[in-house]
Amino acid sequence: MSLLSWNCRALGNPKTVQVLVDMVHAKRPNILFLAETFAGTNKLHSVRTKMGYSGLFCVNNDGHSGSLALLWKDGTSVSIQSYSKHHIDAIICLSPDDSEWRFTGYYGVPKRHRRQESWSLLRQLSSRCSLPWVVMGDFNDIMHLNEKRGGNPQPVRLIRGFCEAVEESGLKDFAFEGYQYTWERCKGSPNWVEAKLDRILISDSWGDLFSNARASSITTPKSDHMSLHLQILPPPMPSPRIRHRFENLWLRDAHCWEIMIESWSKSHGQNRPLWKSNLDLG
Template sequence: MSCLSWNCRGLGNPSTVQVLVDLIHSKKPNIVFLIETFVGLRRLQPIKQRLGYAGLFSVDSIGHRGGLALLWKEGTEVDIKSFSANHIDAEVCLSSGDLKWRFTGFYGCPERVRRSESWNLLKQLAVRNSLPWVVLGDFNDILYPNEKRGGNPQPRRLIEGFSDTVETSGLRDFKFEGYQYTWEQSKGTPNWVEAKLDRILTSDTWCELFPSAKATSVIVSKSDHLPLFLEVLPNNNHRQKARFKFENLWLRDNTSREIMIESWSRSSGLHLMDRIGRCGKAI
């Protein structure tokens, strides 16, 4: 079983929908949480059918802002418990009779002056349910100063406010592999900013329930955010040591090569670039 979260920055563009289709085909997640869809249920229904999902719950956008969607495969049981413009909270299980756990798709308020609303929402959600809990999404916050590069340093009060909220809510940061700066703005200019705005938070009981869970960020080109892919129940088949794999969806956009090279060159994967022949919002 697996989950995917992505701030897709609008599903009104056919090329963005195609990137999503390729992403779903590649990763095959049971549950998908989409942020900033910029569309309503009427526009999401044909996308759901194209993706091959059985269930859909959405929170409509307000004009050209916001919009959330939760999709799930047939056979995956999803019981929506609450929702708002900033979250969808559900109880889930893989099939009838399996242990239930809690999935929350989260979208933090982009405006700094409203950031405390996001923190209060997370703390309110924490006391509503005692099931093992995982929270995925775009929090529009960072936990540590080194999670932002470029621009002005993140105000200490925002870092401390988010960190205190995570701790108070009984959650902890779930590490993921891949490129860590999941959001960027003004790339290639002196004002280039990157930050780890997208992340996964879990309760201790969730980690105990799924000790083999693992996650990674995924390179795509049709958003200023990277998707996060969480493998809750890894395939029990024998796994070889992880190797570099080329994704066909990278061919959908001319900027993908540049994104891959930049990502590798700014991370520990520089040797991969050599081996293949050198082949907005402010927080």
């Protein structure tokens, strides 16, 4: 079981669609969240068919923002709870015998003067449901100064505002392996900027439910964003108990018998001799 999130920066380009199809075939995510698809419902249904998904929910693009899509595999129960230009919220159940949990695909408001809207949305979503919760997507925010390289430093007020919203929403950052700067601009030039805009947030209860989960970033061409892949691994199988059996054949070897006498004396003391009456030494 796995989830994949990517700000694909427009699916109108056939090469971008092929990158997405190849990535899905390689990682096989049960749930796929896409931001900035710039694609209508008909286009997304065509892409869904190519990737082999049975479910699709999309928020149509409005100008140059808000085009989101959530896709899922057959056998995965997805119940959409709410949506907007900046999120899709759903309750997930992997099978009838599994616990329900909550997934939110998130796309933060890009404009700095409107970041408060993103933080308010996160707080509002946190109050709507108490199920174990995971949030993935492009937040357009960072949590630490060192999560951005190049360009002007991120204003401290924006970092503080985002961190407070995350904490007040009962969420925490979920670390992922791989390259940490998930977005870039003007690569290879003096104006090159990188930042960790894409991330995964989880509640404590989600972390407890999926304690073996792990995540990684994936380099993806045709977009200025990397994708994030979150794997939900099954709990480790308990090691089989090894039973040590005594073999009567050992008693036919005088050296083995001496070892047994010595070991018994060390563990039980000299005053408690090894019982011999029923032993056939041959």
